[in-house]
Amino acid sequence: MDFHHGTATTTATNSPRPGTPDDNDHIEPTPTHNPFQTPYGSIPASAVGSSTGFQVQPPPRYFHSRRINRAEIEKPWLEKKDPKEKWVTIIPIIGMVLGIALTGFLIYEGLQTISNHVYCPVLDEDFSGGLNPKTWTKEVEVGGFGNGQFEQTTNTDENAFIQDGMLHIKPTLQDQKLMESNNVINLLKDGSCSSDIWSNCVAVTNTTNGTVVNPVKSARVSTRGGPKIKFGRVEVVAQIPEGDWMWPAIWLLPANETYGPWPASGEIDIMESRGNNYTYPQGGNNIVSSALHWGPTSSADAWWQTNVKREALHTTYSAGFHTFGLEWTEKYIFTYIDTRLLQVLYTPFNKPFWQRGDFPVADSNGTRLVDPWSQTGRDTTPFDQDFYLILNVAVGGTNGWFEDGVKSKPWVDASSTAKKDFWTARDQWYPxxxxxxxMVIKSVKMWQQQGYNGC
Structure with a gap:
């Protein structure tokens, strides 16, 4: 053993043993694969652009599909089928066939009830020529038209006039001197009264007992002296008003009281509303209603059985113009807004109105109620006579259209001073x-169904 610089060696170690690394050899570790590196590896800058330096290597394969061959899957249900399995297909097919058949039947039945009526135009009014007196009548009264309404209807241009080619019906305040001192409105004196009943033509202010004349003026325009229809159609394009305690309406009354005084001869309300805004609990100008009035006496009016309301969607009927329509045949009567698809009231004539009403034997006074309609043998009676059209804006009233105690109503229906109380509160409602x-009316159209009234 030699010692060289303090290191022990032997001559036997001059040649390395097989498989043993020499002291002077550099051992490189075996590189491991980095799964996150690019499949192209690192490219020396000197190799960029060289045809031999940049060679794309395919990416390593990490996934091997082990999908089962469909041909190797065993399908025992094909070898022996369940006899009940066929019903899984048969039952849905039967249901589809029955559904298609039922749908076809309903469509056929519906088409059978639809009649394509032929109509004759009797009125096509756009007011371009003014308010034609041969067509329109301005009804003049102070009696409240049976509802205790507060307006005096006039024949002046103050309350019904043509502006921008449209008819305007505008309520205004009564003359203050007529309200606050003893006075009389006598429509008989100048012959302007539309009624032959004295109480509809005369109104009095008496400062002693609190009686006053009508606190507002308005207009009621009708075709009473002009076109009438029995079965047909009506369309009125109008914008209803804004204003507390206003009562706009588009409706029809019979030309003759064939079956007796109102409501025995009927009434058709295409549209009624209130000028109060949408917060009014009974519904303001965001709601319109349609109704039929019919009954043997005024205390036995069965209108509530044929009355429907329609609310405007995210708006009010005073925000723009709408078409208020009526279709009336021997089989049914219905009203609509803007399109016949948007029905409001629908009443089929499929049984007598006396039977429909289920009226009591006698009224509250003990007076026996008598059937005024069934002698005709028609289910349409009393809605089988000539009717004329009315456009008006009423104000207030004592018949319950505006309920007592609702939304600071300034009068009570049963009070003898209801009109005066309303006038006194004008600083609240007039603004x-x-x-x-x-109410602004753009156009009015009326059609007569063929086969009636010379059509």
Missing amino acids: TWEKNGQ
Whole structure:
């Protein structure tokens, strides 16, 4: 053993043993694969652009599909089928066939009830020529038209006039001197009264007992002296007013009281509303209603059985013009808004109105109620006579259209001073009329169904 620089060696170690690394050899570790590196590896800058330096290597394969061959899957259900399995297919097919058949039957039945009526136009009014007196009548009264309404209807241009080619019906305040001192309105004196009943033509202000004449003026325009229809159609394009305690309406009354005084001869309300805004609990100008009035006496009016309301969607009926329509045949009567698809009221004539009403034997006074309609043998009676059209804006009233105690109503229906109380509160309600306190009518069309009235 030699010692060289303190290191022990032997001559036997001059040649390395097989498989043993020499002290002077550099051992490189075996590289491991980095799964996150690019499949192309690192490319020296000198190799960029060289045809031999940049060679794309295919990416390593990490996934091997082990999908089962469908041909190797065993399908025992094909070898022996369940006899009940066929019903999984048969039952749905039967249901589809029955559904198609039922749908076809309903469509056929519906088409059978639809009649394509032929109509004759009897009125096509756009007011371009003014308010034609041969067509329109301005009814003049102070009696409240049976509802205790507060307006005096006039024949002046103050309350019904043509502006911008449209008819405006605008309520206004009564002359203050007629309200606050003893006075009389006598429509018989100048012959302007539309009624032959004295109480509809005369109104009095008596400062002693609190009686006053009508606190507002308005208009009621009708075709009473002009076109009438028995079965047909009506379309009125109108914008209803804004203003507390206004009562706009588009409706029809019979030309003759064939079956007796109102409501025995019927009434058709295409549209009624209130000028109060949408917060009014009974519904303001965001709601319109349609109704039929019919009954043997005024205390036995069965209108509530044929009355439907329709609310405007995210708007009000005073925000723009709408078409208020009526279709009336021997089989049915219905009203609609803007399109016949949007029905409001629908009443089929499929049984006598006396039977429909289920009226009591006698009224509250003990007076026996008598059937005024069934002698005709028609289910349409009393809606089988000539009717004329009315356009008006009423104000207030004592018949319950505006309920007592609702939304600061300034009068009570049963009070003898209801009109005076309303007038006294004018500083509350009159400002609400200033912006849009009028009904504006753009056009009126009436058609007569063929086969009636010479059509």
